Amino acid sequence: MDVSADFDSVFKRMLDSNVCTNDASLYVYSACFFEAKGRLRDAHTIYKLGISKNAEPIKWLEKAYTLFLSRISEICNAASSQKADYKESTTLENDGINPWDTSTLNDLLKKINPLIAKFDGYRSSTKSYTGKVALSTLKNASRNKVIDIGGMKYLIKGCAGQGGFAQVYKANVNSDPDDVVALKIQKPAFPWEFYMYRQLDQRISGRERSSYGFAHKIHLYSDYSILICDYLANGTLQDVINSYLVIGKSMEEVLCIYYTTEMLHMIETLHDVGLIHGDFKPDNLLVRYSRGNLTEEGFLDRSGSWGDQGLCLVDWGRGIDLHLFPDHTIFKGDCRTSGFRCIEMQEDKPWKFQVDAYGLCGVVHTMLHNCYMEIVKKESSNGSSVYLPKLPFKRYWNADLWKTFFTKMLNNYPCHDDRKLLQELKKSFQDYMVSDPQLIKKLKELLAKQRVSLCSAY
Template structure:
């Protein structure tokens, strides 16, 4: 969503926020949200190189070090795999060779899409305060919003429209994120498309990729959790937690209905935009609640695998590894439910959820002191 005329867009650099990031540094799941597709002619980079007919994809889905392999095993069924006695087990759905193979077999190549542009050069140098020529317009690089091991996210301003946007630079390239974005465009109902990040355009270079999209300027659920720590109750009010939980469940359900597993559900990846500030209806069916699920670069397209396929790799954000990952059992949609539980837990208690296995039963670790009010009275235990 573009900023409304007369409204002030607020950029909160991540480095200025006193927030606990994920229990382990993410393999760059930065808060990047995009706006609906636009014509690529507006965003073609005006640099002295010609687009290449094809560039071999250097895919970076840095999750588990395990290599992708397939064997037939009896494993627990997923919600969409009913009636089969045995399913396919894929070791690592984020394996680079597997991702490259899946992309190479697409009936419609990414390079055929007008807003996917390849270049016969390396990613141009990008830094704050510089101006990047973009076709008929120019983008001023305002500041760095976040930086990880494999990507840097900048806030940029379109000098023609004054619109503030996100520029995500990834090294090596990650065309998979653009692919997932295109599938959301094709499979989701238009009425719910705004609940997920969307990419303006993608530029694939020899050593990396650049994604251009829209800026959400009201922070993440994690920011909200930390802001409430400075207030008397210390945590988000329970009615608001319940409302956000309903929104989150609905959003994840939309993804599962189109057979996409986000695979990185956590408070850091839910962003609030201006829709939230303008929202006057907290009805459970209201789709203008302002919450958006972002960072689909590690998502899994279940339709590209045999029905009932399960996986056994572990994501690198250990605090959000589902119990199946932790115990070495196959998983698919289970990782989503664990991520939802961990996100809700963080909103309720203001800290990350930790689980332990006792007598074959997985439980959340006991909190000696919970600085909150539960069921109307101060308590250190759940009621």
């Protein structure tokens, strides 16, 4: 790398050719080189990639990464002390960027297209899709049709979801009933979601990764794109909510608390690596179940049998990669998803992490009340006002726990670093759950009952 003007290509070629990819020295020395060139974000990505691959010796790699973070922290502290006033003023003057605007997305795609093209699973053609079965006909009757994609045959077993621009189908690869995938067919072609999935691969490692969905391939044509993803057969959180709605009941509070804790952890992990989902709602949260029986042990740290239990956040078409924008960028624009438009969108103010925070609140409200959240502005005792859900909390709920959650999530939400708040709220729910052994026992029973009643439908 030191003797090459195109050192990016050297590193990428080594990765593509699987040269030293399990050796920590590849990542440590490459990251140091990028750091020396002032490319700190690239260096950070390389360290995280090496750790995600568990390159050996992993302790040396982790120590080098810790020292790198320490150096960056010193740089940031020095810069912030000198430029705090400047940064604050520029933030206030920034009206915001609409991350979903067509021109914004096109500009970003042009910028990152060379990177996307090198990702594993990327397939592109300048021609239109020419399979025997026209993709446009799948909307009307898709079941048991076979479509050809990249030399593979996919037997469509049914529609798993539809939107204005995309349809998602359950399919068997080469008619193998044990090889099931989800096909997201979109017109016009849309490679952005594939890019977001590959960023998740690079930035989120270990057991956390299974909480955000996987994309195997994308096939791009001049008219369509086909994204091939994992298929989870357990339904969505919306299906769980609906199962209570049809019998005229609301989800039990202990189950609401469990899923709220899971979602707080998911968003904390996501925002910590510079990614925003942008479309956080119960339809996009797939349910995951443990491979074995749940035990009392491991609940707090999500270990053991609890590691597989939880939720999986999918549909990354509205995802935002903060690494593609200048530091302290704020956003504008309306997601136009009824019931999930954050307060800032409703008041035409700039936002950032609030879009996911409000979405999470909307999901929690739907679990508690079986309806979308409406908010009202309430006067507090000190003369100020706060936003709270319009519907009251039921008398047999832990009202203080929920009031604290909604008050902090809906009012003055941190714009640039929300980890501390999310951690505090998560801990408050966890502390409540472990305060009484009967709560976790009841949770296990409810999850087992939910699994039996819902999984047979998928």
